[in-house]
Amino acid sequence: MKTIAVDMDGVLADVYRQFIDMHFQDTGEQLDTKTIRGLKEREAFPLLEKHVHAPGFFENAPLIPGAKEALKQIHEQYKVFIVSAATEFPRSLQEKQSWLNRHFPFIPWQQMVFCGSKEIIRTDIMIDDHFKNLDAFQGKTYLFTQPHNENASSGRHLRVNSWEELVGLLATNKQKKPFL
Incomplete structure (x- = not known):
């Protein structure tokens, strides 16, 4: 096999949906996948480090x-x-x-x-x-x-x-x- x-x-x-939703909850800013196209995750999501260290981030994706x-x-x-x-x-x-x-x-x-x-x-x-x-x-x-x-x-x-x-x-x- x-x-x-x-x-x-x-x-x-x-996790993209997760980052976008958490970014909106934290900032009120709605990110669009078209505006972050081509950007590395750390560039697209300025609060990435905070989010990946938050309890439940990976479990609730x-x-x-x-x-x-x-x-x-x-x-x-x-x-x-x-x-x-x-x-x-x-x-x-x-x-x-x-x-x-x-x-x-x-x-x-x-x-x-x-x-x-x-x-x-x-x-x-x-x-x-x-x-x-x-x-x-x-x-x-x-x-x-x-x-x-x-x-x-x-x-x-x-x-x-x-x-x-x-x-x-x-x-x-x-x-x-x-x-x-």
Whole structure:
């Protein structure tokens, strides 16, 4: 069975929505994803450090639309590992595991990988929204579109804009009917 490494923040968890909502709560200023397009997260969200250290930030992030249903279908065809850089923000370790257990109970704890650098990951496929993680990866790569990477050329990484699109591509690669 082929293996897939799936990033959490920006691929499963909608941390952009979380940052935008928290920024509005703190400042009354409504950020628009069009105005932050192409900016690194720390540039787009001036209160990022405050928010990622706030209790509940990672545990309460909303789901990316279609992620739960798609991952359930992918899980039937591939061995799925959730790979998340979590050691930079120590509070996130417990919160991310709790979030995954709540939203993706079909992913066992043995397939949850919390790390610093993802360069050691050796699955067949990696899905991530950051070039720094995909560039060092040896297998097939999918770049999940987020505002910080929208203006950049995807290079050798296949860009995907939604879970529905990704599931269709994975099904095509397996030469079967699309899942959705």
